[in-house]
Amino acid sequence: MSIPNDSLNESYSLNVNGTLREVRDAWLGESLLYVLRERLGLPGAKGACEQGECGSCTVIMDDRAVCSCLVMAASATESRILTVESLGENGRLSDVQQAFLDAGGVQCGFCTPGFIVAVHHLLDQNSDPDDEQIKEALSGNICRCTGYGRILDAVKVAARGRRDGVGS
Amino acid sequence: MDHLLELLADHDDASVLAGGTDLMVEVNLHGRRPGTVIPVGGLEEMREWNHRPRSNSVTIGAALPYSDMERGPLAELLPALAQAARTVGSPQIRAAGTIGGNLGTCSPAGDILPVLAALDATIHVLHRDHSRDIRFADFMTGVKRNCLTPGEVVHSVTVPLTRGWQGYAKVGTRNAMVISTASACLVHDAEEGHVALALGAVAPTIVRAVKAEAWLSRQVDLRGTFRVSPETAHEFGLRAASETSPITDHRSTAEYRRHAVSVLARRLLERSAS
Numbered sequence: 536m537s538i539p540n541d542s543l544n545e546s547y548s549l550n551v552n553g554t555l556r557e558v559r560d561a562w563l564g565e566s567l568l569y570v571l572r573e574r575l576g577l578p579g580a581k582g583a584c585e586q587g588e589c590g591s592c593t594v595i596m597d598d599r600a601v602c603s604c605l606v607m608a609a610s611a612t613e614s615r616i617l618t619v620e621s622l623g624e625n626g627r628l629s630d631v632q633q634a635f636l637d638a639g640g641v642q643c644g645f646c647t648p649g650f651i652v653a654v655h656h657l658l659d660q661n662s663d664p665d666d667e668q669i670k671e672a673l674s675g676n677i678c679r680c681t682g683y684g685r686i687l688d689a690v691k692v693a694a695r696g697r698r699d700g701v702g703s
Numbered sequence: 704m705d706h707l708l709e710l711l712a713d714h715d716d717a718s719v720l721a722g723g724t725d726l727m728v729e730v731n732l733h734g735r736r737p738g739t740v741i742p743v744g745g746l747e748e749m750r751e752w753n754h755r756p757r758s759n760s761v762t763i764g765a766a767l768p769y770s771d772m773e774r775g776p777l778a779e780l781l782p783a784l785a786q787a788a789r790t791v792g793s794p795q796i797r798a799a800g801t802i803g804g805n806l807g808t809c810s811p812a813g814d815i816l817p818v819l820a821a822l823d824a825t826i827h828v829l830h831r832d833h834s835r836d837i838r839f840a841d842f843m844t845g846v847k848r849n850c851l852t853p854g855e856v857v858h859s860v861t862v863p864l865t866r867g868w869q870g871y872a873k874v875g876t877r878n879a880m881v882i883s884t885a886s887a888c889l890v891h892d893a894e895e896g897h898v899a900l901a902l903g904a905v906a907p908t909i910v911r912a913v914k915a916e917a918w919l920s921r922q923v924d925l926r927g928t929f930r931v932s933p934e935t936a937h938e939f940g941l942r943a944a945s946e947t948s949p950i951t952d953h954r955s956t957a958e959y960r961r962h963a964v965s966v967l968a969r970r971l972l973e974r975s976a977s
Contacts, residue, residue, distance in 0.1 A: 564730050564737065585731040587724055587796050588880060599770070599798035605727040606799070610720055610742035653794075674879045675793020 547612050551575060552621035558608065567606035568592045571618060579619035579648045590676035593649040594618050600656040602675075619648040622655060631655050631693045640689035642680035650676050654690050662697040664690070704748060704829070707741065707856070712831035714739040715853030721766050722799035724792070725808045749803070749858065752777055759864045762827075765803025765857040769815075773797065781862065783821070783869035783888050787814045790873050793880050803857045806842065809849045812904040812954075816843065817888035818871060820901035820909040822862040829858045843908045867893035868975040873903070874963045876954075884955040885963040887943075889971035896926035898975065905947035905964050912943035912968070919972070931976045940969030 546559045549570070556575050566585075571577040571594070580603050581591035587602040594603045595617040622629040628636070631654045641647050650673065657664060657672040664672065669690050678686060711717060717739040720726055729735035743749055749766035754776075761780055763772075769788040772778065778785030791797050791814050805813040806826060818824075819839040826837045831854060842849050851857070869890040875881030886903035898919055900912040919939050923929050931939070949960035 564740070566727060566731060586728045587792065587799075590793065590795055593795055599768075600795050601799045602724075602795045604731060605723045605796075607720055607723055607727060607730075607740065607742070610723070610740070610744070613745050672794060675795040 545609070547609055549575075549608065549611060549616060550614065551577065551616045552618060553615075561609070563607075563609040565608050566604050567594070567596075567608040567611055567616070568603040570608040571603060577618050577620050580652075581645055581648060583645070587675075588677070589646070589649070590653065590673075591646050591649040593652045593676065595652060595656055600653050600675075617652075619652050622651065629655065630696050631658065631689070634693035634696065635686070635689040638685050638689035638692050640681060640686040642678075646676060646678045646680075650678070650686060654693065657690070658694055658697055662694055664694060704746060704858075705831075707743065707746065708829055708831040708854075710741050711856055712854040714741070717741045719743055719803075719807060719856055721801040721804035721807065722768060722796075724796050724800040725804060743803070743856065744801075754780060760861050761864060762859050762861045763802055764859050765806070766801050769797035769800050769802075770794070772802070780864060781818075781822075781869070783871045783890060784815070784818050784862075786871040787818045787873075787886075787888065790814055790871070790883075802860055806849065806857050806860070807851075809843050809847050811846055811907060811909065812883040812886070814871075814873065814883060814886060814903070816909045817886050817901040817903040819860065819862065820911055821869075821888040821890045821899045822865075823899070824860050824862045826857055827859045827861065828855050830855045834858075839909075840911065846907045865890060865892040865894070867891035868977075870971050870974055872967045872971055874967065882954065885949070885960045885967060887964060887967040887971055889968070889975055891925065891975045893925070893927050896920070896924065898925055898972070900943055900968055900971070902943065902947055902964050902968070905944075905949040905960050907948075910947050912946045914946055915939055915942040915968070918942055929976050931972060933973075936969045936972045936976075939972050940965035940967075943968040 545563050548555050548557050568582050583589045583591045585604045587605045592603045596614050635641050653676050718737040720740050720742040744766050749764040752763040769791045772784050772788035805815040824839045826842045828835050871888045873883045873886035875884050883904045888901045890899045902910045944961045944965035949957040951957045
């Protein structure tokens, strides 16, 4: 597949949160972040640095946590994309979201969706991470409010819940 | 792969898109409007790596992400590559960025490049009408320049396996999420009795400190395990730094880079000696 740049009204589809979503009349250089937010009505992933430094746009793509701002959306037609909107079920918070609330890991909230996705990705691979592993896994997510202490607490609360068989 | 090479030959102004961690920054922040974009990340044969015991080497697909080099069997075979991969950006960046992207961009601060220089890597380049194998030393020709010609793509990289310690170190303004201010990779070949040292972000291309390497070989018998005195390690660092030509820019000064890279070279040599 090649992506010509001269057309502003291309259409393609993306597998987002288990559903095939049509993207119409798009410029093919658009980032996945832009397409999610502006074309598919999924504003959970946040746009801040647009250069992969802040992690607020983190999504899961083919079982990898990536910055959606650095994914050319039109190149992701073969990928399975999961956003923060997919994590809770039936309007209920996910275990990680609840843990962030319980531990006070949310202040202004802008970075939170990126953290939530990154923590889900971590705990899906390792439900008993130590402090170093948590810090390493979250080193690509920047929070300017909390100082990270309560975010670390939240991850431990969620991890404990999973080990005890609570939540998912 | 054939289809990809056809496309590349037909669109010789095309940008090859691997992990997107360089190209999309250009698009998002610098208004770059690439002509034609050809994504290679979905090609399975470019995302594989293979250990070839007969030639005692490892071949790594250009679209293999850094996160696959950080741990597991590849990391055990090539610890310096694993260490360098682990210093790239954040987990999200390492899940996307690739060795082929590092070679395509060819920044002097590219974290994988000193490893490829120290290991004398061979770059396998494909075109619809030909293929060529290029030593890394000949591949990188300047700041963000390489010898690829239109229609060519980096397919894979082969590095020899050596017996002996190898490691990578870098200096930046913080411990994570940082572009190198100076970097170094040292590979000890215990059978050949040689230490290779490659330095990054201290010259327009990656520097192999060949004079310091030769000097060290005259000071110390490097076959098998070896020891170095603090004085020898210190002088090795200074000699290596004198082979660089760093600049002052927004990330650091020439003086600091020269000092930092001498410290990195000294530390790596001390770690390799036991």
